[in-house]
Amino acid sequence: MEVALQAASSFSYQAVAVNRQAGRCACDSSAFDVSAQFKAQIVHLFSSLQVTLKLGAERYGSDWSNRFRPVFQDCSPAFASMKQISAQLNIDLAATLKQAHLDLGVFLNVGLNVNALLGLNLRIGGLLSL
Numbered sequence: 001m002e003v004a005l006q007a008a009s010s011f012s013y014q015a016v017a018v019n020r021q022a023g024r025c026a027c028d029s030s031a032f033d034v035s036a037q038f039k040a041q042i043v044h045l046f047s048s049l050q051v052t053l054k055l056g057a058e059r060y061g062s063d064w065s066n067r068f069r070p071v072f073q074d075c076s077p078a079f080a081s082m083k084q085i086s087a088q089l090n091i092d093l094a095a096t097l098k099q100a101h102l103d104l105g106v107f108l109n110v111g112l113n114v115n116a117l118l119g120l121n122l123r124i125g126g127l128l129s130l
Contacts, residue, residue: 038086068110072111
């Protein structure tokens with residue numbers, strides 16, 4: 001459990017660090033490759049985070065939600081930056097997240113309301129897909 005908690009804390013720290021840097025970046029919204037790369041990163045981030053959340057819940061049960069919820073909630077500012085950068089790059093976050101086939105309930109179990117964090121209205125309770 002302690003190793004998983006340490007990994008989650010490290011993820012949270014890195015997400016916050018990226019968030020701080022993102023505020024200083026000036027992206028050219030016409031750069032297709034930047035937009036494509038950012039979309040790919042979003043899909044990868046959410047897919048990886050979903051796997052981590054599912055495995056943690058399976059392995060650690062109720063301790064997972066109780067101990068990890070505060071760690072993952074510390075990532076909230078990074079989601080706000082993701083929303084802002086996506087808008088600057090004209091990325092449709094809802095369509096992008098559908099590509100990740102997310103189960104939003106997995107995120108809600110640790111207090112991450114993806115809809116609220118990203119200002120979206122995605123279906124909860126089931127997989128998101130195109």
